[in-house]
Amino acid sequence: MNILKFGGSSLASPSRIKLVAETVKAQMNEGTTIVVFSAFGGVTNDFLYMADLASKEDLSYKEILQRNEKRHLDAVKELVPINTQSGILSRVKGEFNRLETLYEGVYLLNELSNKTKHVVASFGELLSSLIITEYFKSIGLQVEFVDSRELIVCKNNNEKVQVNYSKTNSNITTYFDEHKAKLFVAPGFVAKNDQGVPSTLGRGGSDFTAAIFAGALDAEKVLIYTDVDGMYTANPSLVSQAYPLKNISYEEAMELSHFGAKVLYPPTLHPVLSKQIEIHIKNTFKPEERGTVISKSSKENFRWVTGITHIDSIKLLNIEGSGMVGIPGFSKRLFEVLYQEKINVVLITQASSEHSICIAVKDDEATQAKDALDEAFLTEIQNNKIKPVEIEENVAIVALVGDRMRSHHGLSGKMFSALGNNNINIRAIAQGSSERNISTVIAKKDVKKALNTLHEQFFEVPSKELNLFITGVGNVGSKLIDQLKQQETYLLEKLRLKVRVLGLSNSRKMVFNEEGIDLNSWKEILENGENATKEGFFEKVKELNLRNSIFVDNTASPEIAAWYKKYLANSISVVTCNKIACADDLVNYQKLQDLSREYGASFLYETNVGAGLPIIDTLKNLMASGDRVHKIQAVLSGSLNFVFNNYNAEEPFYKTVEQAMVEGYTEPDPKIDLSGIDVSRKILILARESGLEMELSDIENDSFLSQESLDAATNEAFFDLLQKDEEKFKNMYKDAEANNKQLKYVAQLDNGKAKVGLQQVGAEHPFYNLSGSDNIVLFFTNRYSQQPLIVKGAGAGADVTASGIFADVIRIGKK
The missing domain is CATH 3.30.2130.10 (VC0802-like)
Structure with a gap:
């Protein structure tokens, strides 16, 4: 014997009902087949809603009633040949007349009892089963309609259903002993109480109906057809990576259904459990798929958690x-x-x-x-x-x-x-x-x-999903996106990291996509985004509330740096090349570190010093291992190193600065680099990372620029002043050349004091041959007292800065 049940989503339209008929025919065998139907999709909700409206004296229920009557009559006209429609049309109209009478009573009494709710709710299954029975007959199936209300006896109190199995099983076995049709259609969900008053088995009760029939008739299995592929590892509408389970036990299914898995109505398992009748959850629209089998044990499930x-x-x-x-x-x-x-x-x-x-x-x-x-x-x-x-x-x-x-x-x-x-x-x-x-x-x-x-x-292959929200998509930001796109497959296959960009922002526009932004067309997508605000960007990231969220700041904006606290306080990690926050007042720097620890959100800023070089990480490892820093000497400005490596007193100094700016070595405002403030911030960050409590004002800055240049309001004015001071720059260069030395802008931390400034460096010094835009840092510590630990390499440029940010993101992923 086969017991099949089809839910409302499988019956939402005549075309779906025709698909159901094909599935029923394929499942019919030598024995008897009983098919249990829910109401057409959404109908029961409408019927209960109309009752509620009527109880509130809201006559709009009549419009909904007319719409539902038309839906059922239209289904008859599409499914049943015109020459055999009259009987079923008359029956459907009669049932809707009864419904209308019930609603009128509720309206007049201004009262809606539980008993009336159950009676009203039972009409949907009855109507769908009557219509489908006639359709089956019209396509040549020998089918008999069986009214479940005459067989199932229950006590229903505020949705807490108690089936009288003694009477119910007796009714079912007697009926099917006396009726020998090959195919039966029965409405699900509906029953009567001991007094013969119509009742229901609770929302989702059509599953229960099928299981009651199976238990009473000792069926081999129950096939429950719905609109998904089975019971999933998690709700697929909330977890995109969820997948259907092949096998689960009765006990597991009971736990999952009681805790919200809506594929199966919890009481369904009771009638089949003692007789170990299998339940198969299948997809109406993919009937060939295996679905989920609920049986005595979850034999094929190899995971500890089901x-x-x-x-x-x-x-x-x-x-x-x-x-x-x-x-x-x-x-x-x-x-x-x-x-x-x-x-x-x-x-x-x-x-x-x-x-x-x-x-x-x-x-x-x-x-x-x-x-x-x-x-x-x-x-x-x-x-x-x-x-x-x-x-x-x-x-x-x-x-x-x-x-x-x-x-x-x-x-x-x-x-x-x-x-x-x-x-x-x-x-x-x-x-x-x-x-x-x-x-x-x-x-x-x-x-x-x-x-x-x-x-x-x-459940997932040992991998981790990182959700990135990037602000700043200029030189560094665009290079970062290119690198993320290029390394997507490598990260997943080699590091088990799935990195998604869910938010992008520049100074004008911002855009979000919870499924991930297409990095092949991110520029066009961002251009069509909404107007950007710093608060709006934060609120959206917070609203999405996704695991492993990382805010990436590729700007030099103090306004954006001021938002780091809010991100960290909401367990959103921060990765930044923006030095403003870490070079801010000491109390703010310490607050960011405290928030990072308190809320378990990473705060990484390796690119604040040395772009992609592992300078801060090296220093942190030294400190964590118990070493102590005595002195740091460093060339920390790739832009200044580039400028003084390329300036030869033949071309004007300002031209060399312009070249550095064009090649992306300087900040948008080159005065920040040339003034030494950028280097001051970097040595301040290293001082703080080495355990010193210093402020930016504690850094001695011996600037080689005139005060007038430092006060320039625009880049144009700044370059004009550089041109005016050309003779001074030539003299600086020639003086160093005469001493067989190189000009290097050096940062130094020694015995708790820090200073930055232009120095002449001889050939014996590690800084002498530092080329291009490279950076170099010398750490003198307890362990490296005679020969310093040296970190050297490219210290500026969009590519290396982006790679440093990328490395920080990966560091979070491997955490």
Whole structure:
């Protein structure tokens, strides 16, 4: 015997119903086939909504009723030949007349009882099954309609369904012993109570109907057809990497369905469990696919965790107070109150101190539960032994489910570590003794991030997804994007990193795409973006609330640097080549470091000194390993090194500066480089990283520029003044040449004091042969006291700076 069930999405249109017919024909075998149908897609919601409108004396329900009647009549006209339509058209119109009468009664009485709700809700399945039965007959199938209401007996109280299996099973076996058709069509969801009044099996009850038939008739399996490929590792609408499971056990399916997996109605498993009847979840639109098989064991599932699921329609109730400690029967009283109110408890956790109990209930029952508990414990509350019950809103439960979890150690630790690393706070924890479910209560806003984080941790090929939000797409930013695009495959295959750019911004426009921006056409996409604001960019990154989010700042803007605190305080890592923040007031620098540690967000700025050279990282490693820095000597400005390596007193000095600017070695304002302020910031950063508490004003800056040049308001004015001071620059060069020395702009930190300025360097010094735009740093430490540790290489340019930023991003990914 075959039992098939088709959900509302499979019946949303006549074309889909025709597809269902082909699937039914393919599944029919030598025995009997029973097909259970839900209502047409969205119909039951409409029927209940109309009842609610009628109870509020809102006559707009009539328009919705007419629309639904037309939908059903149109389905008849498309599916059933015109010469056989009259009977079913008459039946459909009759059922809608009955519905209209019910709504009129609700409207006149201004009252909507639970009994009326169940009666109204049952019409959808009845109508769809009647229409499809006639359609099956019209295509030559020998089919018999069986009214499930005459067979299934249940007691239904506020959606808590209790089936009378003794009567139900007897009714079903008797009926099918007496009726020998090859194909039966039965409406799902509908039933009657012991008094013969129409009732329902709860929302999603068509699955339950199919399982009840299967259990009563000892069917081999139940095929449940829906619009997805089975039960997934997580909700695919929230986790794009989720995939369908091939096999799961009854217990795992029960946990997943109770915790929000909507593919299967939770009570469905009860009638088939004791008889070990398999349930197959299949896709109506891909009937050839295997789908998910629910059976005694998840035999083909090799992972410790089978699925991740969540419930977001809950609220927490917190009961606490010293009057609970050591008092026998307190919990018994509490749960008796909830039982009497017919309130189901979704999750329970109690501190071992017995000072508090936390329970989760459906959100629409929270106020009722609080009022009942406050009344029951009024004496204790008045005597200050316990506090009034507190309701915590905007929370959700996220759960790991799996039969094999109990045989594997450390899963809880991995779960909590993964959530904590993404700043997802856990409000409550519950784990059953079977260890098949680990449940955590978190903020509702963090659900998507939590599901994706846990899915990445437990299901995906060991890889990590990094979500980048980049501001500044000029020389450095565009090179970074090119490098990200070029290395995409390498990062995934070799480093197991999937780096996505989700946000881009320049000074005018910004754009976001949660699925990732196409890096082949990012310029056109950004040009068509919305107007950019620093606050708007931050708020969007915060709103997306994605795991492993990284804000990348490729600008030199102090305004953007001022936003780092907000990013870090929201567990969004910051990678920057912008020196402003780290060279700001010491208290602000320290605050950024504190926020990074407090919120588990990386703050990386390797490119602040030496572009792509590992200068800061080397210094940090020295300090972390217990070494101590005594002196630092460095050429830290690639632009100044380029200028003085190329200036020969033949071409004007300003021309060399212009060349450096064109080739991307200077800041947009070259005065920042030539004034020494940029080098001052760099040596300040190194001083701070070596443990000194210094301010920028503590750096002695011996500038070679005139004060008039330093005060220039524009680049044009600055270059005019450089041209005016040409004779001075020639004399500087010729003086060094006469001494057989090179001009180098040197930064030095010695015995806690720092200074920067132009120096003449002899051939014996490591700086003498420093070419092009290279940087060099000499670290004199306890371990490197005689021969310094030297870091040398290209220290300026868009390519190397971008590569340094890229390296910081990878460093976060490998963290």
